[in-house]
Amino acid sequence: MSNLTKIKSLLLAPSDAVRRYLVLSPQTISATYAGAWNGTNVIEVSVWMQKGDNAPTQIGLKDYTVDVYYDGTAVASISKNNTPSFQFSIPLGTKMCDVRLRYGGAYVDTQSVVITSDGARGPSLRQERWTVGVQYMAGKDGEKYEDTVLSGNYGFYHCIKTHTSTEADEPGKGSNWEQYWERGTHIDNLATDIFLAEKAYINNLVTMMIQTGYAGVPHIEASGSTFEIYGYGVYPAIQLAVNDQKQAVLRFCNETTGEALYDLGPNGIMKEFSEVSNKYFPNQLYKLPFATRVKEFLNIKESYTPNYYLFQEGYKTLGQGDNATRQYSVSGTSTPSEYNGKYFVEESYRSSVMEDGYYVKPNNGVYMKFSGQQAEATPVASATGVTTDEGSYDHPLDVYVIILYEVLRGKITNQIPVYFTKIWEAGAAASVGCDEIGNELDTKTYPTLYSYWLSNKKVEI
Numbered sequence: 001m002s003n004l005t006k007i008k009s010l011l012l013a014p015s016d017a018v019r020r021y022l023v024l025s026p027q028t029i030s031a032t033y034a035g036a037w038n039g040t041n042v043i044e045v046s047v048w049m050q051k052g053d054n055a056p057t058q059i060g061l062k063d064y065t066v067d068v069y070y071d072g073t074a075v076a077s078i079s080k081n082n083t084p085s086f087q088f089s090i091p092l093g094t095k096m097c098d099v100r101l102r103y104g105g106a107y108v109d110t111q112s113v114v115i116t117s118d119g120a121r122g123p124s125l126r127q128e129r130w131t132v133g134v135q136y137m138a139g140k141d142g143e144k145y146e147d148t149v150l151s152g153n154y155g156f157y158h159c160i161k162t163h164t165s166t167e168a169d170e171p172g173k174g175s176n177w178e179q180y181w182e183r184g185t186h187i188d189n190l191a192t193d194i195f196l197a198e199k200a201y202i203n204n205l206v207t208m209m210i211q212t213g214y215a216g217v218p219h220i221e222a223s224g225s226t227f228e229i230y231g232y233g234v235y236p237a238i239q240l241a242v243n244d245q246k247q248a249v250l251r252f253c254n255e256t257t258g259e260a261l262y263d264l265g266p267n268g269i270m271k272e273f274s275e276v277s278n279k280y281f282p283n284q285l286y287k288l289p290f291a292t293r294v295k296e297f298l299n300i301k302e303s304y305t306p307n308y309y310l311f312q313e314g315y316k317t318l319g320q321g322d323n324a325t326r327q328y329s330v331s332g333t334s335t336p337s338e339y340n341g342k343y344f345v346e347e348s349y350r351s352s353v354m355e356d357g358y359y360v361k362p363n364n365g366v367y368m369k370f371s372g373q374q375a376e377a378t379p380v381a382s383a384t385g386v387t388t389d390e391g392s393y394d395h396p397l398d399v400y401v402i403i404l405y406e407v408l409r410g411k412i413t414n415q416i417p418v419y420f421t422k423i424w425e426a427g428a429a430a431s432v433g434c435d436e437i438g439n440e441l442d443t444k445t446y447p448t449l450y451s452y453w454l455s456n457k458k459v460e461i
Contacts, residue, residue: 019050020061021109022101028114029090043113045099046085060084061103069098090115125201130157130171136180137162148184156184231255278314278329280347282307284362285405291358292448294420295428297402299365308354309347313340342410353410358450360402367400370419370436399438404450416450 023046045066050056060082068076068088080086090097090113097113126137130149136159139146147159154172161180168174171181213219213230221228221236228236233255241249252261284305288296313336314329330349331337339349346352399419406414421438422428432449434440446452 020059020101020103021048021050021056022046022066022099022111023048024099024111024113026113030115041090042087043090043097043099044085044087047083047101058084065102067100067102069100071096072098127201127203130165132165132167132170135162135164149181155186157181158184274317276314276317278349279312280309280344281312282309283343284308285343285354285359286362287355288358288360288404291404291450292432293429294418294422294431294433294449295425296449297360297363297404297418298423298425298428300360300362301364302362305362306345308343308345310343311339311341311349313337313349343407343412344410354407356408359405359407361405363402367402367423370399370401399434399436416453418449418453420449 025044025046029041029043046058047061047064048056049059049061061080063079063081066078066080067074068078070090076088078086078088096115098110099113100110101108125148126145127148128150130151136147136149137145138159138161149157149159149171151157151171152173157171157177159180160182163169163180166174169177169180171177172183209221209223211219211221215230215234216232217230218232219230221230226239226241228240229238231237235253235255235258237253237255239249239251239253243249253259254261284302285308286297286300286305290296313331315336316327316329318325318327326334328334328336328340330339337349342349343354344351345354399421400423402418402420404416404418405412406416418433419436419438420428420431420433421440422431430443432441432443432446433452435452441452446455
């Protein structure tokens with residue numbers, strides 16, 4: 001059995017496994033574009049051991065070796081004996097540093113320190129026409145600009161030494177300009193198949209196509225009025241364009257199949273966009289003081305019946321058919337808020353709701369006639385001058401109906417039909433109504449005008 005196999009078997013033992021491993025600090029080192037570290041380039045190596053489930057302990061192994069690889073190339077082997085930790089420096093320019101612990105002839109653990117770059121940390125490019133009295137900069141570390149100027153008819157010049165300009169150092173003309181400037185290559189017209197540049201500063205770019213990468217890696221492609229964003233697939237994940245009909249196009253697509261997942265226009269869900277505003281529907285309702293006798297809702301005038309406002313919550317609809325989605329204006333979700341369908345005392349869902357109780361609509365002494373289980377559509381004026389004796393009053397021809405509205409927490413929870421025959425004041429004073437064919441209800445059995453409906457569980461009207 002090889003040493004490497006022995007070590008692996010030891011590490012994988014279920015009960016008394018001993019694991020030796022490294023801990024590196026720091027785990028990441030940042031570097032600048034100019035090659036200088038943005039922070040320390042020193043790595044501290046610590047050797048640890050863990051047995052079973054015990055807490056790890058820093059140790060000094062006998063005769064162990066740490067091999068160091070820079071950018072995948074072995075550059076150093078550091079041998080230690082009973083040393084729990086030590087430090088070494090990473091050379092400049094390293095992109096990846098792998099530190100490998102070798103013990104007993106086999107590698108036990110490998111840790112990596114990642115070198116990150118902050119990108120171009122040098123000065124920004126400043127391009128302008130040369131002028132006397134301006135501080136021009138050569139772009140050294142810590143300076144703000146890297147200056148390129150156009151000087152008269154002499155062409156482009158690049159600043160190689162920071163200075164404040166005078167006539168003596170005017171590029172291409174002054175007596176000592178070469179101490180501060182180097183001449184740049186200026187070409188009025190250039191045609192080439194392939195142009196490669198580490199950096200390109202272009203004042204005005206006109207191009208037929210822009211592409212920042214190829215299929216399989218994230219990149220963008222732009223041509224004409226079409227802009228496409230690619231992920232890791234062969235099809236664009238996002239398409240943004242203006243089509244031949246001058247309509248905006250925006251699609252989110254499956255990168256593997258090219259299928260449109262969300263089509264926002266012009267023929268997708270944006271075309272089917274609609275919006276319904278919040279609405280208030282006024283209703284005149286009179287709150288009954290007791291709701292026990294017929295007389296309480298006879299001849300209710302509009303003049304003393306207030307308006308209550310039924311709130312219908314507005315919403316936006318996006319999409320069409322089964323794929324349509326609705327968002328309500330108050331709740332902000334696909335479900336209406338608690339205010340929807342309630343009656344308020346003002347045209348605002350933030351105002352007070354109407355009080356709990358029983359209500360009727362104004363009738364001005366006109367009632368719906370109900371005869372033989374069927375109500376006529378034409379209202380019938382109230383009967384007057386009835387002289388029939390109370391004791392012999394039996395099954396009159398005319399039965400009337402009024403709807404009683406039960407309100408709870410601002411919503412109408414029940415619509416109760418109340419039938420009655422006695423619409424003259426003396427007869428209605430003690431009446432709680434009648435059944436559907438005109439039989440007067442006994443006040444002992446039915447103490448309120450709606451109790452007959454409740455006890456017989458009549459359907460809502």
